[in-house]
Amino acid sequence: MTASASKMYEGTPMTTTTTDTRPRSAWATYGRWWLLAPGSALYLLTVFVLAMVSLTVLITLLSTGGGLIVLVIGLPLIVLALVVARGFGIAYRWLLQVTGLPAIAEPTWNKDTSDREGFWLTLTRPIRNGHYWVYLVHGMIVSPIVSIATFTLTTVWLSVSLGGLTYWFWGSFLPRNDGNDWGQYVSAAMPWLLGGWTSWTVEVVLYLIAGVLFAITLPWAVGGFARLHHAIARGMLGRWPSDDLAAEVRAEAAARGAAVQAEDAALRRLERDIHDGPQQRLVRLQLDLAALERRAAAGDADAAVQLARESQVHAKAALDELRALSAGVAPPLLQDRGLAAALGAVAAGTALPVGVEVDPEVDTMVSPEIARTVYFVVAELLTNAVKHSGASAARLKASVRPAFGAQPAMLDVWVVDNGHGGADFRSGHGLEGLRDRVAGLRGVLVVDSAVGGPTTVGAHIPLSPVPA
Numbered sequence: 001m002t003a004s005a006s007k008m009y010e011g012t013p014m015t016t017t018t019t020d021t022r023p024r025s026a027w028a029t030y031g032r033w034w035l036l037a038p039g040s041a042l043y044l045l046t047v048f049v050l051a052m053v054s055l056t057v058l059i060t061l062l063s064t065g066g067g068l069i070v071l072v073i074g075l076p077l078i079v080l081a082l083v084v085a086r087g088f089g090i091a092y093r094w095l096l097q098v099t100g101l102p103a104i105a106e107p108t109w110n111k112d113t114s115d116r117e118g119f120w121l122t123l124t125r126p127i128r129n130g131h132y133w134v135y136l137v138h139g140m141i142v143s144p145i146v147s148i149a150t151f152t153l154t155t156v157w158l159s160v161s162l163g164g165l166t167y168w169f170w171g172s173f174l175p176r177n178d179g180n181d182w183g184q185y186v187s188a189a190m191p192w193l194l195g196g197w198t199s200w201t202v203e204v205v206l207y208l209i210a211g212v213l214f215a216i217t218l219p220w221a222v223g224g225f226a227r228l229h230h231a232i233a234r235g236m237l238g239r240w241p242s243d244d245l246a247a248e249v250r251a252e253a254a255a256r257g258a259a260v261q262a263e264d265a266a267l268r269r270l271e272r273d274i275h276d277g278p279q280q281r282l283v284r285l286q287l288d289l290a291a292l293e294r295r296a297a298a299g300d301a302d303a304a305v306q307l308a309r310e311s312q313v314h315a316k317a318a319l320d321e322l323r324a325l326s327a328g329v330a331p332p333l334l335q336d337r338g339l340a341a342a343l344g345a346v347a348a349g350t351a352l353p354v355g356v357e358v359d360p361e362v363d364t365m366v367s368p369e370i371a372r373t374v375y376f377v378v379a380e381l382l383t384n385a386v387k388h389s390g391a392s393a394a395r396l397k398a399s400v401r402p403a404f405g406a407q408p409a410m411l412d413v414w415v416v417d418n419g420h421g422g423a424d425f426r427s428g429h430g431l432e433g434l435r436d437r438v439a440g441l442r443g444v445l446v447v448d449s450a451v452g453g454p455t456t457v458g459a460h461i462p463l464s465p466v467p468a
Contacts, residue, residue, distance in 0.1 A: 033219035039098040040219075040226035044147075044154040047095055047229065051147035054088040054139040062140070079123055082132040089135040089237045092143065096233060099226045104238040107131045131240075138236045146232060150225040157214055157221045164211020168204045285311055338363035339371040339398075343378055347396050350382045359399040365463055366400075366411055370441055374398070374413055374459065377434050377445075381415040381457055384431075389419025389455055400463070409463040411443075414456065421453035431457075 058081055065077030086109070093104050109131060126132040163170075288311040295304040334342035340358045347354040366374070378396065385391050394417040401410040424447060425431050435445040443461030 030219070033223050036100045036226075037219040037222050039100055040222040041154060041158065043095055043099050043229070044150050044222060044225050047092070047143070048147045048151035050088070050091060050095065051139075051144045054085075055144040058085055058088070058136060058140040062136070076123065079126050082126040082136055085136040085139045086126075086132055088139040092138070092233055093237055096226075096230055099230065101226065101230045104230075104234050107237070107239045134236050138232070142232060142236065146229065150228065154222055154225060157218055160210055161215040161218050162211070164207040164209075165215060167207035167211070285315055334371060334375050335368075339366055339374060342371075342375050343396065343398060346375065346379050346382065350394070351386050352391060353393045354382065355393070355395040357395075357397045357399075361400045362398055362411065365409060367463075370411065370461055370463065373437050373441055374411065374461070377437060377459055378413060378415060380434055384423070385415070385417040385419060385455070389417050389421075389423070389453075391417035391419035391453075391455075393418055411459075411461045411463055413459045413461075415458075416454060416456045418454045420451070421449045421455050422451050423447055423449035423455050423457070434459075 061077055061081035061084060065074045065081055068074035068077060097103065109129065110125070288307050292304055292307040292311065295301075295307060339362045340360060343358050344356050347356045362371075378398075382394065382396070385394050394415065397412075397414045399412050401412055403409040423431060425435060431445070431447060438445040438459050438461060441461050443459060446458045446460070447455070449455035449457075
């Protein structure tokens with residue numbers, strides 16, 4: 001295998017994500033809040049402008065469309081309001097990125113999976129999607145109300161923090177009314193604490209105390225306001241559980257269709273192979289046996305012996321071909337010893353050197369249905385490497401990627417050869433059929449085969465628990 005192929009292969013295995021679960025100190029947590037504070041403050045000040053613009057635009061479009069609903073133009077204006085609301089919702093989600101909070105997943109916009117088409121069905125599609133209406137409510141009602149409140153509080157927190165800490169400087173330039181300054185009243189109200197202090201000193205100290213308190217709490221305030229916006233956006237502008245359920249149903253339907261198509265192609269291929277191989281030999285065997293019977297009846301022993309020998313050859317050849325075909329469908333080694341041994345055997349039987357690295361866990365984690373498909377895919381890939389790639393060596397790796405969060409455990413199978421490359425998916429060719437087989441298990445088949453090689457083909461299949 002070439003060095004480039006080895007380098008490509010070494011870069012493809014799974015990556016493991018580790019999470020530091022050690023508790024953070026209070027100072028580290030507070031520092032994290034301060035790191036996010038500038039982005040949160042920028043968002044809170046900017047989203048107010050966006051909320052006022054969306055309020056004006058959406059109310060104008062919706063009220064105009066509602067007033068003209070009795071006319072033909074009213075319905076398109078309402079649809080336009082929904083589409084514009086979607087655009088403002090996307091802008092809200094995009095703007096939230098400056099806060100450093102987690103991104104909000106995009107909802108499913110086109111839930112109409114029917115094949116019906118037409119002007120009015122296409123025009124009214126947003127009306128029949130609940131996400132558009134929720135985006136409209138968010139951009140026209142919820143966001144303006146929340147943005148006004150958070151903008152006011154954010155402005156107060158920033159003003160008191162910055163103004164209080166710097167009052168000693170800029171306050172000296174303000175005109176003073178000697179004898180009527182509020183600092184004098186505070187000093188008179190608390191002579192036991194501020195007695196003898198000048199009104200200017202009292203004002204500076206009190207402003208400084210307020211500035212320090214508001215500055216200390218500033219990251220918590222703006223961070224909390226930003227999290228409020230994020231929680232509302234996640235609930236109104238993000239994905240719903242029904243979106244994930246609908247996506248799951250569509251994925252299952254697509255996988256089922258791919259599996260049916262792949263099985264149909266496999267059955268047609270098996271039928272063709274049986275017709276072109278064992279069936280022809282069995283017909284020849286039948287003819288030889290009939291001729292043998294005639295020779296034996298005529299007393300021609302030598303000719304009968306020769307025909308018997310030829311019949312044995314054809315019978316053995318037909319048996320070998322039937323065994324080869326059955327091995328391609330469900331090899332006995334796979335059923336008896338598991339996927340790891342079957343992959344090692346198919347690699348050993350390949351007409352070029354194949355390095356094998358198979359995780360022993362594949363035998364305990366992979367179900368029989370997935371094992372049969374993986375065996376077939378690997379056998380086809382190695383056969384293609386021998387016939388079409390011009391490779392002098394190949395490498396096979398199969399490993400189980402543990403489940404992480406909501407992602408299930410995955411079986412990763414890689415076949416890499418150092419051939420001349422140029423492999424891709426073409427309709428009616430082998431890789432297209434293999435992709436359908438893998439898609440039938442809700443997996444994906446990826447091909448990286450630049451002209452000049454190497455060729456890397458990876459199958460990634462989600463695993464379900466194997467019943468005990």
